[in-house]
Amino acid sequence: MTTPTPRLLPLASPGCACCAPSAPSAPTPDPAAARSVAPSEAAATYRVTGMTCGHCAASVIAAVRALPLVDDVHIELAAGGVSTVTVTGTASPPVVRHAIEDAGYTVLVS
Template sequence: MQDTTRTPLPMATTGCACCAPAAESTATTTVQAPGVTGAPAPAGISTYPVEGMTCGHCVTSVTEELSALDGVATVDVDLVPGGVSTVTVTGPVAPAAVRAAIEEAGYTPAS
C-alpha cells in the first residue's frame, strides 16, 4: 500500500446542511407553476435579491414556496452560493407575499 495524501471533500460551513458548492459555481432553474401550461405571459416580472442560498436544495425550497402562491406563473433562480442570489417571479403577485414565502422557505430577502 502506498502513502498518499487525499484531498478532503468540502464541508458545509454556512447555508443549508446538505452541501457547500464552490463559491464560483452558479445554477439557474426555471419552474412553471402547476396549471399554467400554454397560458399567455402574465403581467409582472419582479426580481428579488436573496441571501443564504447555497445549493440546489435551497433553490428547490424557495421555488416550491413561491410556486404555491396564487398568481405565480414561473420562478427563476440565479444561484450565487454564499452570495446574493436573484429570484425572478413572473405573474401578478404582491411583493410582500413573495418576500414572506422566501422567508418561510428559510432565506432572507436582501434589501
Template sequence: MTNSTRSPLPMASTGCACCAPTPATNHTVPAAGTTSAGSTATYQVEGMTCGHCASSVTEELTTVDGVSEVHIDLVAGGISTVTVTADRALSVEAVRAAVEAAGYTLVSA
C-alpha cells in the same frame, strides 16, 4: 493508491442553509408594492447555497397565488437573484413571506 488529505466542502462542515437556516438578520427591503398583472419582478435573496436551496425557494414561491414561473440565478453563499413571473398583481410582502417560509432572507425587491 496514495493517501491524500481531503478538505471537506464548506457546506459539508457547516451545514447547508436549506438544511439548517441561519437566523434572519435585519435587512431593509424597499417599501412594499405590487407587480402588475402578467409581469416579471426580480428579487435579491440571501442565504441560498445549493440547488436544494433554490428548489425550496421555488417550491414556496410557486404556492403563491398568481405565480406562474420562478427562475433563480444562484450565487452560492452570496446574494442570489430570483425572478418571479406572475399572471396577476403580486405583492412584495407575499414574495417575502414565501422566501422566509423557505428559510431565507429577501434583501431587496
C-alpha cells in the same frame, strides 16, 4: 495560456438548512420546464441571501410557486453570495418576500 475552469455549484452543502440530514430532500428544478416571460406578464426580482445549493433553490422555487398568482420562478444561484429570484405573475411583493423568508432565506431590501 490556460482557460479558467468554471466553478460548479454543489447540489448539497453541509452549511445549509435544507441539506441537513433531518431535512427532506427537495426536488431539483428542471431547467427544461422553464418558460420565457411573455410581455404581458409582470416580473419582479428579489435579491436573496442564504441559498448555497440547488436544494436551497428548489425549496424557494417550491415555496413561491405554491403562492396564488405566481406563474413562474427563476433563480440565478450565487452560492455564498446574493442570488437573484425572478417571479412572474401578479403576486404581491410582500407575499412573495414572506414565502422566501418562511423557506429560511433573507430577502434584501433595495
